Amino acid sequence: MILYNTLTRNKEELKQKKINMYVCGVTVYDRPHLGHALSTVTFDVLHRYLEYKGFKVKRVQNFTDVDDKIINKSKELKISAEEVAEKYIKSFFEDMDALGVRRADVHPRATEDMKEIIEFIGNLIQKKAAYVSNGSVYFDVSYSSDYGKLSRRNLEDEIGGTRIEKDMDKHNSADFALWKKAPENETHWDSPWGIGRPGWHIECSAMVRKHLGETIDIHGGGLDLIFPHHENEIVQSESVTEEKPFAKLWVHNGLLKRSGDEKMSKSLGNSFDVRDALSLYSGNSIRLWILQSHYRQPSTLDDDSLKIAQKSFQRIERVLSLDSEKGFNTSNFLDRFENAMNDDLGTPSAIATIFDLVHEINKSNSENNRVFEGIMLLKKMLLILGFNITEKNLDDNEIMSLINKRNMLRSEKNYNEADNIREELLLKGIEILDSKDGTSYRNI
C-alpha cells in the first residue's frame, strides 16, 4: 500500500502494520456540508481499506467545540455554546452515519481535553517556545528552524504579501495564539495565564499526544489546512518532543468546488448541506460521487453530478438483485481492484473495475451462465468501499398480487390497465421487469 505524503511530496510505502491515524474534524457551529463529507468519506475508505489489507488502525477525529463561531451562534440561537456544540455534533454523526461513515475509535472534544491543552502550553512556555503577552500566550515561530517545512514556505517570503494584521501583543506577525484572553462573561477556562480559551491549533497537538502518542503514522485533513493549521501543529508538537517527528505521513484531500469554479464554503454562501443532499439522493449515491474522483483532485459539484451518481449506482444495485443461486468465475477483478486501491487509494479505477464486473455479471446472466461468485465479489468490493448493500424489505404479498393482476390483464390484451398498474407500482418505487421466464420486480 502506498500513499502520497504531502510532507515529502512523494508516494511512500506503508511498512508498519500498526497505524495510528489522526484526522482533523470539524468545528461544530453548523451542519456539515458536502465538503466535509468528501473529506470524512475519504478517510473512512482509507481506514476500511487499510483494515482490509491487514493493518491495525486506530483512528482519532476531533470536534472543535470551543471557537468564536460557536459563541456567535449561541448568541444568535440564544442557547449556550455547549448546546450549540452538542446540537451540531449530533447532526454531524447523523449525516455521516447516513453516508455509511464508520465512527472513529475516539472522537475527542477540545472542552474535554482542556487539562492536556493547558499542560501542553505550559510545556511550550517552559521550553521558551512560547511567551505570555497581555494575558494571552503565543507561539514564537522563530524558535524552530524548520518552520514551514510542510507547506514549503519560509518566513522571509511571507512578510511581503502577508495579510496578517499587525498585532501589538505578538513579537512576530507570524506568531500564533495558543491561548487567548477571554472576557469574564464569555465561555472561558482558568489557566496559569488567566482566564481564556485555547487557540485552534493547539487542541490537535494536545489530542494527538493524549490519544495516539508523540509520533503518529498518518495525519489527515483537507488541503486548506496545510497552512497554517498543520504547519503549526507540527511546530508545537516537535518543539515539545525535541524534534521527534510529529506525523510520518500527511494525507490531504482536495477541496470541493461549486460549478462556478469557486471553493464551496460557508463564507462564500455556496455550500450544500449533506442533509439537503440526503433528502434528494441516497448515501450510496453521494459516496459513489465522491469516490469516482481521486481524493487529491479538487471535485466540482454541478447541479447534475449527484443525480448522475444516483443513476450510476442504480446500475450496480440492479445486479445485486439478480438471482444469486447461480455462480460464475471471476478471478482478475479483485486483483485489478486491489492494485488500484494500493496505489494511493485509487478509488476511480477501483470503481471502474466494479462497473466492469457488473457488466460481466450481466453478460453471464443474459447468457444464462452462473453469476454467484461474481455477485459475491461485487458485494465484497462494495463493502470495502463502505457502501450500504443491506437488502431492503419488500411487502411481497401486496406487490405480487398486483403483478398477477397485471399479467392477467396483459393476457387479455388490456394493456391500458396493465400499464396503469405498472405506473402505480413505479410511483411506490417498485419497478417491474418482464421476461420470458415471468415477471419480477425490484426496488428502485
Next chain:
RNA sequence: GGCGACGUGGCGAAGUGGCUAACGCAGUGGUUUGCAAAACCUCCAUUCAUGGGUUCGAAUCCCAUCGUCGCCUCCA
C-alpha cells in the same frame, strides 16, 4: 509577490514513457418486449490546452505560452 494544483470525448472522470486512451452519464444503430424498462451486441476522442524539445517511442519527461483554480485570514 510567495507556495501549490490543474487543463483528456457532449458532460463527469481515470491513466503519468510503449497493447486498439478505463469507467459512469448522455447519445447512435441493433437484439429482446404488447409497448416499455433493464440487460446484451454495436458505434461514439487517430487524440489528451497551444507551440517547441528529449526519445526508437509521450496524454505521460523538459522548456515556453495561454487559461482555470487553491493556499498565504476562519475553513474538510
